[in-house]
Amino acid sequence: MLDVAHIKQDFPILTQQVNGHRLVYLDNAATTQKPRQVIDALVQYYETTNANIHRGIHTLAVRATDQYEAVRARSAGHIGASNPQDIVFTRNTTESINLVARAWGDANLGEGDEIVLSLMEHHSNIVPWQLLARRTGAVLRFVDFDDNGVLDIDQARQLIGSRTKLVSIVHMSNVLGTINPVAEIAEMAHAAGALVLVDGAQSAPHLPVDVEAMGCDFFAFSAHKMLGPTGVGVLWARPGLLETMEPFLGGGEMISIVKPEGSTWADVPHKFEAGTPNIADVIASGAAFDYLHDLGMDAVREHEKAITAYAIDSLQRIPGVAIHGPLDIERRGGAVSFSMDCAHPHDISTIVDGHGVAIRAGHHCAQLLMRRLGVPATSRASFAIYNDRDDVDALVEALQHVRRVFADDGARTAV
Amino acid sequence: MTAPEPQFDELYRDIIVDHYRRPRNHGSLAAPTQQAEGVNPVCGDEVRMDVSIHNSVIDEIAFDGQGCAISQSSASMLTERVQGHSIGETKEVIGKFRAMMVDGAAPDSALGDLVALEGVAQLPVRVKCALLAWNVLQEALQQAASAAGKEPA
Numbered sequence: 001m002l003d004v005a006h007i008k009q010d011f012p013i014l015t016q017q018v019n020g021h022r023l024v025y026l027d028n029a030a031t032t033q034k035p036r037q038v039i040d041a042l043v044q045y046y047e048t049t050n051a052n053i054h055r056g057i058h059t060l061a062v063r064a065t066d067q068y069e070a071v072r073a074r075s076a077g078h079i080g081a082s083n084p085q086d087i088v089f090t091r092n093t094t095e096s097i098n099l100v101a102r103a104w105g106d107a108n109l110g111e112g113d114e115i116v117l118s119l120m121e122h123h124s125n126i127v128p129w130q131l132l133a134r135r136t137g138a139v140l141r142f143v144d145f146d147d148n149g150v151l152d153i154d155q156a157r158q159l160i161g162s163r164t165k166l167v168s169i170v171h172m173s174n175v176l177g178t179i180n181p182v183a184e185i186a187e188m189a190h191a192a193g194a195l196v197l198v199d200g201a202q203s204a205p206h207l208p209v210d211v212e213a214m215g216c217d218f219f220a221f222s223a224h225k226m227l228g229p230t231g232v233g234v235l236w237a238r239p240g241l242l243e244t245m246e247p248f249l250g251g252g253e254m255i256s257i258v259k260p261e262g263s264t265w266a267d268v269p270h271k272f273e274a275g276t277p278n279i280a281d282v283i284a285s286g287a288a289f290d291y292l293h294d295l296g297m298d299a300v301r302e303h304e305k306a307i308t309a310y311a312i313d314s315l316q317r318i319p320g321v322a323i324h325g326p327l328d329i330e331r332r333g334g335a336v337s338f339s340m341d342c343a344h345p346h347d348i349s350t351i352v353d354g355h356g357v358a359i360r361a362g363h364h365c366a367q368l369l370m371r372r373l374g375v376p377a378t379s380r381a382s383f384a385i386y387n388d389r390d391d392v393d394a395l396v397e398a399l400q401h402v403r404r405v406f407a408d409d410g411a412r413t414a415v
Numbered sequence: 416m417t418a419p420e421p422q423f424d425e426l427y428r429d430i431i432v433d434h435y436r437r438p439r440n441h442g443s444l445a446a447p448t449q450q451a452e453g454v455n456p457v458c459g460d461e462v463r464m465d466v467s468i469h470n471s472v473i474d475e476i477a478f479d480g481q482g483c484a485i486s487q488s489s490a491s492m493l494t495e496r497v498q499g500h501s502i503g504e505t506k507e508v509i510g511k512f513r514a515m516m517v518d519g520a521a522p523d524s525a526l527g528d529l530v531a532l533e534g535v536a537q538l539p540v541r542v543k544c545a546l547l548a549w550n551v552l553q554e555a556l557q558q559a560a561s562a563a564g565k566e567p568a
Contacts, residue, residue: 019423344483346458347427350541354423362458376459376481405427408436
């Protein structure tokens, strides 16, 4: 088990008071807080290393390039990929998916070709494909999920067929917490001759991930949801795939030879990293990978299973609370969405904020999912390595206060 | 349990919760002269409003919608406050409510129950919830002015 008391001490932001209470940060699916090791890495980079990479032969340029490329290797290692050159750095998961839609999709999809998604996708795994469909005449198909938030695998099997060119599916839902059977889906897609993109924005931070065992063709995630800085996205592609793709953005760093009549491209992955990249944040992301791997991703998963199970059990004891998503802890991660019959999610979020508890309220960038659930919005608590039972108890106490304000069953008291 | 900060205690006063649970003038009118609606795309709050204006007086007003307690109680209290009043008086009320929510003006007693929403002004992310119904009412008044061939004031 993780030593959470010790871990908390590594996160300076958690020591503060918010609205007169200890900060209880439960919005980790939106972004996680950063340990001192990551903040120090950022400062150290600017104080000792700052230089542009991949050009210049002076000492700092070489040092910066080496550190940047070392994080490429650590990114690959984090998801079980053997070759760092199959990793492209982007700004975020959204940009990683847009890169695939442009650089692979434009060349490989045409009129009537189908892209299979699910109704539990984040907008970042819907809108790029809608734009691609508009450019190419391709058609989007959506796999439903059941009332427990479990993907309808039979419907996936029906929808994935000879017209399917791509299946793009979330590994762990940012709303329901559902962990989808991505290996099984990859097998179906490959049998139909389609490629598979896995949106790992919520899984890479919280689960041991092995893209080779998963069998996907693309895997996208972001550093900022896994203790790293904002502004660093990662795209992994199956070996050989990046070489077949056209460039995404044009400019410096991504070329080999530039002539008036045209240019040739740098080798992958640099072909996809036009312009000066986010060097400092990539290098500081390395400290985030190190932090997680020092703990061990298996231990991270076990801790988050325990805290999520405790949270689900505690929330279910509050009258009028309904949880959206699987209750089976083996099939879900630590994003726990819920509704209260007496109060709207925004009022819930405001009241618990008054107790120092940060949760998310809204549609969570998943309007198709909200429509499927039949609710305009939900409240969401999402957990990370530094959350403990005290944090869950603080949430529950704050939700009891929501009931005192709104419930019509005698719980209301003068406030 | 430790007490929450005063500003949060002030926020959800009894009268707000009461209007949220039992909205007044809720539904639609049989023969509205104006209809308007508004949505806060970020949070999904919705308000639709039917207004019946004759001789520059709001004879009847009704709303429905969905959303948080702030947006829906604001709409409910709005309808109670402006029903039976002239367009001129209504515009004054709109001005006073906006002044309280946006400009930090002290609550004006002419706002009646609506002063209960004063605490929302301290939470910038929630001000748009309180203002939604007022934007919808203003849209309805502009429609009425256009229909009457006058410039909206």
